[in-house]
Amino acid sequence: MERLLQEPSVSVLLESTPRSVVVAAAREAVARARKGRGGVPENWGAEIAERAKRMARRSLRPVLNATGVVLHTNLGRAPLAASALDAVAAVASGYSALEFDLEAGTRGQRTDHGRRLLAELTGAEDALAVNNAASALILALNTVAEGLEVVVSRGELVEIGGSFRIPDILRKSGARLREVGTTNRTHLDDYIRALGPATGAILKVHQSNFVQSGFVHAPHAVDLARLAHDHRVPLVHDVGSGLLSDLSSFGLNSEPRVADAVADGADLVVFSGDKLLGGPQTGCLVGSAALLGRCRANPLARASRADKMTLAALEATLELYRDPAVALREIPVLRMLTLSAGELEQRARALAAAIAAACPAAPPPRLAAGHSVTGGGSFPGADLPTTLVVLDPGPRGADALALTLRLGDVPVVARVEDRMVVLDPRTLPVHAFPDVAAAVAAACAE
Numbered sequence: 001m002e003r004l005l006q007e008p009s010v011s012v013l014l015e016s017t018p019r020s021v022v023v024a025a026a027r028e029a030v031a032r033a034r035k036g037r038g039g040v041p042e043n044w045g046a047e048i049a050e051r052a053k054r055m056a057r058r059s060l061r062p063v064l065n066a067t068g069v070v071l072h073t074n075l076g077r078a079p080l081a082a083s084a085l086d087a088v089a090a091v092a093s094g095y096s097a098l099e100f101d102l103e104a105g106t107r108g109q110r111t112d113h114g115r116r117l118l119a120e121l122t123g124a125e126d127a128l129a130v131n132n133a134a135s136a137l138i139l140a141l142n143t144v145a146e147g148l149e150v151v152v153s154r155g156e157l158v159e160i161g162g163s164f165r166i167p168d169i170l171r172k173s174g175a176r177l178r179e180v181g182t183t184n185r186t187h188l189d190d191y192i193r194a195l196g197p198a199t200g201a202i203l204k205v206h207q208s209n210f211v212q213s214g215f216v217h218a219p220h221a222v223d224l225a226r227l228a229h230d231h232r233v234p235l236v237h238d239v240g241s242g243l244l245s246d247l248s249s250f251g252l253n254s255e256p257r258v259a260d261a262v263a264d265g266a267d268l269v270v271f272s273g274d275k276l277l278g279g280p281q282t283g284c285l286v287g288s289a290a291l292l293g294r295c296r297a298n299p300l301a302r303a304s305r306a307d308k309m310t311l312a313a314l315e316a317t318l319e320l321y322r323d324p325a326v327a328l329r330e331i332p333v334l335r336m337l338t339l340s341a342g343e344l345e346q347r348a349r350a351l352a353a354a355i356a357a358a359c360p361a362a363p364p365p366r367l368a369a370g371h372s373v374t375g376g377g378s379f380p381g382a383d384l385p386t387t388l389v390v391l392d393p394g395p396r397g398a399d400a401l402a403l404t405l406r407l408g409d410v411p412v413v414a415r416v417e418d419r420m421v422v423l424d425p426r427t428l429p430v431h432a433f434p435d436v437a438a439a440v441a442a443a444c445a446e
């Protein structure tokens with residue numbers, strides 16, 4: 001090993017790469033050569049340099065999302081607005097008034113950040129932001145119904161993905177599940193029959209990631225709220241995606257708006273910060289001041305508290321909603337969802353032209369009509385027409401080309417459809433088109 005590290009082609013690596021990384025890469029290369037399958041490398045320097053480069057890479061790296069899935073949970077859900085990024089940098093690069101009352105010069109409340117804005121934008125009395133919606137729901141149910149029954153429709157015992165299932169969350173909160181109705185139809189009478197002295201709350205959950213049609217029925221939230229209040233128990237409404245804007249003029253109207261859930265009478269409304277709200281990963285709770293006071297005092301609120309970077313990004317994102325037009329323009333998720341067909345076609349043309357110019361030897365990309373997806377369990381049935389850029393992978397096949405694109409210096413995550421690699425410009429920032437073209441060119445050159 002010492003001799004290997006002294007080889008000029010290897011020792012030169014030590015000028016730019018930490019010794020520990022070069023040593024680990026050299027060990028890997030030697031182990032591989034001993035196994036004998038690839039034989040002894042002709043050029044140890046190149047072999048070790050390649051391995052060292054891979055080892056020195058961060059695992060959490062930015063990627064270019066060419067899938068057209070706007071809220072891609074595996075790719076980090078919502079990209080943040082510019083002002084949210086500025087707020088994070090400002091708060092995280094120094095000290096902040098995280099838990100400090102500047103007027104009094106004494107301890108303040110972390111839970112106050114974003115509180116007024118959340119209440120103002122949703123019409124609720126009070127608000128609280130914690131780590132994510134899953135923890136917000138556990139906190140809400142534990143606060144109002146620990147040791148008691150929570151009445152839920154069988155049609156709403158849903159799995160959101162990533163091991164989030166309503167029955168499991170509910171049990172972990174210390175409440176008992178009282179299922180009512182059937183998968184497709186639940187009536188107010190079903191709820192009425194289940195209510196009793198052991199009831200702690202009624203829970204309504206938005207069917208985020210699927211659509212039921214045909215012979216289906218569920219009582220309206222207004223009627224559930226009235227019923228809950230007649231029985232002196234709260235209605236907890238998990239609306240999922242945290243839609244604050246009115247997107248109905250863009251044909252997107254199947255998601256509940258948070259303000260509507262509040263107006264319909266829910267005592268606690270739960271939603272995510274990084275889905276349609278377009279902010280950082282958080283779980284927001286809005287609703288009755290009395291119940292939110294109890295939530296804030298619950299030790300689980302401490303266990304699921306949000307960090308300062310999150311709170312800074314949330315507050316800055318919420319500020320943009322004070323003017324609905326600003327929100328649509330500045331919040332990337334809303335901007336991507338509301339791109340017009342004409343704009344998408346224009347972008348697809350520009351992307352295809354950049355790729356064609358970058359790899360002149362390959363057949364130029366085709367354009368094709370296609371569909372984007374909202375993702376993140378929102379607007380599951382929504383039709384989001386787009387123009388796709390279609391790459392013919394040639395003899396190596398689409399999966400191999402898609403893999404090469406993912407493993408490049410700037411990873412590009414594309415879709416494979418009908419044995420072609422397709423790129424959806426909806427989720428690609430225009431300023432990243434040259435990077436996408438370079439990645440395709442590098443893949444073509446291989």
Ligand SMILES: *Cc1c(COP(=O)(O)O)cnc(C)c1O
Nearest residue numbers: 132133134160208239240272377
């Ligand atoms: C996404 C979702 C959740 C979970 O939200 P996280 O912020 O990912 O924890 C909970 N409930 C519903 C209805 C959802 O759609």
